[in-house]
Amino acid sequence: MKPSVAFIGAGRVAWHLAPALDRAGYAVQEVWSRYESSRRFLCYRLAQASTSQPTPHASLDFSTSTARLLVIAVTDEALPQVAATLVPPPEALVVHTSGSTPLAVLDRFPKRGVLYPLQTFSKEQEVDFRNVPLLVEGHNEATASFLSQLAHELGGPVHHADSTQRLTLHLAAVLTNNFPNYLYTLAQQLLKNAHLDVGLLAPLWQETFQKAAALGPQEAQTGPARRGDRRIIDLHQQLLTAQPDLLTLYRLLSESILHHYHV
Amino acid sequence: MKPSVAFIGAGRVAWHLAPALDRAGYAVQEVWSRYESSRRFLCYRLAQASTSQPTPHASLDFSTSTARLLVIAVTDEALPQVAATLVPPPEALVVHTSGSTPLAVLDRFPKRGVLYPLQTFSKEQEVDFRNVPLLVEGHNEATASFLSQLAHELGGPVHHADSTQRLTLHLAAVLTNNFPNYLYTLAQQLLKNAHLDVGLLAPLWQETFQKAAALGPQEAQTGPARRGDRRIIDLHQQLLTAQPDLLTLYRLLSESILHHYHV
Numbered sequence: 001m002k003p004s005v006a007f008i009g010a011g012r013v014a015w016h017l018a019p020a021l022d023r024a025g026y027a028v029q030e031v032w033s034r035y036e037s038s039r040r041f042l043c044y045r046l047a048q049a050s051t052s053q054p055t056p057h058a059s060l061d062f063s064t065s066t067a068r069l070l071v072i073a074v075t076d077e078a079l080p081q082v083a084a085t086l087v088p089p090p091e092a093l094v095v096h097t098s099g100s101t102p103l104a105v106l107d108r109f110p111k112r113g114v115l116y117p118l119q120t121f122s123k124e125q126e127v128d129f130r131n132v133p134l135l136v137e138g139h140n141e142a143t144a145s146f147l148s149q150l151a152h153e154l155g156g157p158v159h160h161a162d163s164t165q166r167l168t169l170h171l172a173a174v175l176t177n178n179f180p181n182y183l184y185t186l187a188q189q190l191l192k193n194a195h196l197d198v199g200l201l202a203p204l205w206q207e208t209f210q211k212a213a214a215l216g217p218q219e220a221q222t223g224p225a226r227r228g229d230r231r232i233i234d235l236h237q238q239l240l241t242a243q244p245d246l247l248t249l250y251r252l253l254s255e256s257i258l259h260h261y262h263v
Numbered sequence: 264m265k266p267s268v269a270f271i272g273a274g275r276v277a278w279h280l281a282p283a284l285d286r287a288g289y290a291v292q293e294v295w296s297r298y299e300s301s302r303r304f305l306c307y308r309l310a311q312a313s314t315s316q317p318t319p320h321a322s323l324d325f326s327t328s329t330a331r332l333l334v335i336a337v338t339d340e341a342l343p344q345v346a347a348t349l350v351p352p353p354e355a356l357v358v359h360t361s362g363s364t365p366l367a368v369l370d371r372f373p374k375r376g377v378l379y380p381l382q383t384f385s386k387e388q389e390v391d392f393r394n395v396p397l398l399v400e401g402h403n404e405a406t407a408s409f410l411s412q413l414a415h416e417l418g419g420p421v422h423h424a425d426s427t428q429r430l431t432l433h434l435a436a437v438l439t440n441n442f443p444n445y446l447y448t449l450a451q452q453l454l455k456n457a458h459l460d461v462g463l464l465a466p467l468w469q470e471t472f473q474k475a476a477a478l479g480p481q482e483a484q485t486g487p488a489r490r491g492d493r494r495i496i497d498l499h500q501q502l503l504t505a506q507p508d509l510l511t512l513y514r515l516l517s518e519s520i521l522h523h524y525h526v
Contacts, residue, residue, distance in 0.1 A: 012485075076487070076495050100487075100495045118463060120470055120485050124478060131466040159460065168457040171499045171513075172450035176464055177471045178486030179516045180443035182523070185480040187435035194431040197422065200381060201439055203394040205472040207383055208440045213465045215387060217448040222275075222383050223441030224339070224363075232339050232363045236434045245519055250434075252512055253442045259508075260445070 003068035003093070006030040006057065008082060010042040012121040013097050014073040018042060020129050021071070022050045024153040029067055032057040034078075061087045071115070072096040072106075080105055093143060099170030102163035103137050113138040113147050116166055120177050129154045135161040135169060186246055225257035266331035266356070269293040269320065271345060273305040275384040276360050277336040281305060283392050284334070285313045287416040292330055295320040297341075324350045334378070335359040335369075343368055356406060362433030365426035366400050376401040376410050379429055383440050392417045398424040398432060449509060488520035 002025045007018045010033035022028045028046055031054055033039040039056035046054045060082065062070065067089060074082050076098050083105050088094050093111040099118070106112035116135040121127060134151040136158060138144030144160065151158040161169060184205065188198040211220040224232035233254050240247040265288045270281045273296035285291045291309050294317055296302040302319035309317045323345065325333060330352060337345050339361050346368050351357050356374040362381070369375035377400040384390060397414040399421060401407030407423065414421040424432060447468065451461040474483040487495035496517050503510040 075490065075492070077490070077492050100498055119467055120474060120483075122474060122478065122483065122485070125474055131470065133463050133466060156466075157463075159463065161459065165457050165459055167498060167502060168453055169459060169463065170495075171502055172453050172464060173467055174486050174488075174499065175446045175450040175453075175513070176443070177467050178484065178488065178520065179446055180439070181471055181475055181480050181484055182516065182520050183438045183442055184475050185484065185523070187438040188480065190431055190435050190438075194428050196424065196428055196432060200396050200420075200422065200432065201435060202472075202476045203396060203419075204382055204436055204440050205475060207394065208444055209465075209468040209472045211383060211385060211388055212444055212447050212468060215385065217444050217451060220383075220385065221441065221444055221448065222385070223437050225437075225441065227338065227340070229338070229340050232433075235363055235430060236437065239430060239434055245522075249515055249519065250438070252515060253445065256508060256512065257441065257445050260448070 002026050004029045004066060005069045005071060006032070006062055006065055006067035007042070008032045008060070008070060008072040008086065009074035009078075010035070010038040011073065011075065012123060013117065014042060014071075015045070015123050016121050016127040016129075017071070017073060017097065017115075017117060019046060019049045020127075020154050021150075022046055022052060024150070026069065026150065027052045028054050030055055030057045030062070030065055032060060032062075060085045062089055062092075063087045065089045065092075068092050070094045076100050083108070093146070095147065099135075099173065100167050102167075103139065104163070106139075111139065111143060113143045114163075114166065115147055115151060116161070116169070118169055118173060120173075129156050132156040134158050135166055137162060137166065186249075221257070221261070223257070225254040226261055228258060228262050265289050267292045267329060268332045268334060269295070269325055269328055269330035270305070271295045271323070271333060271335040271349060272337035272341075273298070273301040274336065274338065275386060276380065277305060277334075278308070278386050279384050279390040279392075280334065280336060280360065280378075280380060282309060282312045283390075283417050284413075285309055285315060287413070289332065289413065290315045291317050293318055293320040293325070293328055295323060295325075323348045325352055325355075326350045328352045328355075331355050333357045339363050346371065356409070358410065362398075362436065363430055365430075366402065367426070369402075374402065374406060376406045377426075377429065378410055378414060379424070379432070381432055381436060383436075392419050395419040397421050398429055400425060400429065449512075484520070484524070486520070488517040489524055491521060491525050 004027045031039045031042045043054045094109040095113040099116045114137040117132045119132040136147040267290045294302045294305045306317045357372040358376040362379045379398040380395045382395040399410040454461050
């Protein structure tokens with residue numbers, strides 16, 4: 001029989017992972033968040049989506065809970081404090097969902113593990129867990145194997161990663177989600193200033209991902225720096241003279257690509 | 264009646280744009296490339312895809328051609344030289360397809376314009392022109408309006424852009440295609456070095472584009488720099504101490520996001 005679950009945290013990851021676990025048969029029965037409205041809101045979402053009736057939990061004392069799996073899905077910043085305060089029920093497995101925090105943050109708990117969803121989450125966007133690679137780690141083989149099984153039931157690809165590998169993955173996620181998305185923002189600002197439609201770039205974003213996935217990014221690379229065309233790089237830099245920060249960024253990335261392909 | 268076309272260049276843009284024009288009724292009858300194999304190969308591709316039988320053209324003297332539209336689709340580097348050498352037939356409209364080169368490069372020709380497809384092209388990947396915004400410019404209104412009509416027939420969104428706006432768009436394309444794709448390459452290298460599956464990141468790339476398109480990149484931003492979590496930024500930087508170039512890139516982008524959202 002699948003253990004029932006308490007969720008510690010009701011932010012962006014919990015918002016998607018809690019209903020997914022619930023649907024997979026790991027009934028979520030309690031939700032803690034430091035914000036009353038957040039814990040109530042996630043309970044409401046869970047009750048809408050399933051037959052369970054989870055209850056909001058105001059303290060981190062879960063000693064009398066019947067949950068046997070506690071999922072801590074709070075920000076990386078809050079995680080050490082929450083892990084230090086949490087009182088789990090006896091025999092419960094405690095896992096966190098952070099890419100950047102080692103398993104060791106849970107050393108107080110006899111049974112502990114990690115379930116890291118390698119994806120970007122927003123409350124506004126539904127998530128298909130078949131598109132969410134799950135990285136698992138356990139304090140022993142039985143826990144690792146239980147978490148792998150659970151992860152498989154969520155539907156996406158499952159990989160084992162130790163704490164260092166997971167931090168590398170988190171860094172890689174920052175490089176390929178946070179940074180490109182920020183470059184999208186900067187590019188849209190350029191278009192706005194030139195009185196151009198900011199929507200013009202979306203097809204290019206889509207093709208960029210599709211080409212990189214199909215050919216591999218190393219092969220898919222195009223552009224003036226890939227071709228070694230310093231005349232165009234200079235033209236672009238002239239456009240950016242009034243924006244020294246973006247100019248520095250442009251120069252650094254272009255030089256890095258030139259170096260990667262031409263030296 | 265739609266004018267027939269000569270293609271000057273048989274590279275990545277011509278490879279997709281020539282068949283698209285041909286399909287739209289602008290029969291491509293000649294193809295020039297400085298490489299014999301390239302011009303033959305594009306002629307073969309066009310003959311396969313349509314009823315026209317284009318002929319490879321070995322010189323840039325098109326004075327006796329019956330084409331009335333000459334499309335120059337060569338690299339930005341080669342464009343000035345090709346424009347200086349080309350001899351078009353009388354009355355022909357000469358257009359180029361470059362994002363970064365002003366219309367003025369074609370000043371020798373009485374009828375001239377630009378048709379810039381804002382997309383990344385590879386010979387290996389077919390292109391759906393409904394996903395290719397086309398930016399048009401003409402030396403006069405009649406030419407601009409003819410090129411707009413032709414661009415509409417290719418199926419994608421059509422916009423007017425003068426030479427400066429087009430250079431801005433090209434710069435924005437570099438920021439949101441070339442640079443993110445390069446970051447994908449760097450991230451895959453990190454994964455490889457950590458003995459992780461490089462395919463793990465593709466779902467994140469897809470979600471990044473979809474979220475940015477749905478919410479706008481300004482809203483879609485997540486990650487340690489967005490949250491102002493300097494502890495995680497430090498952890499990532501420690502992972503990069505052996506890669507000073509990537510460390511500099513990481514620091515600059517993180518500081519820029521911190522500044523954008525927190526100052």
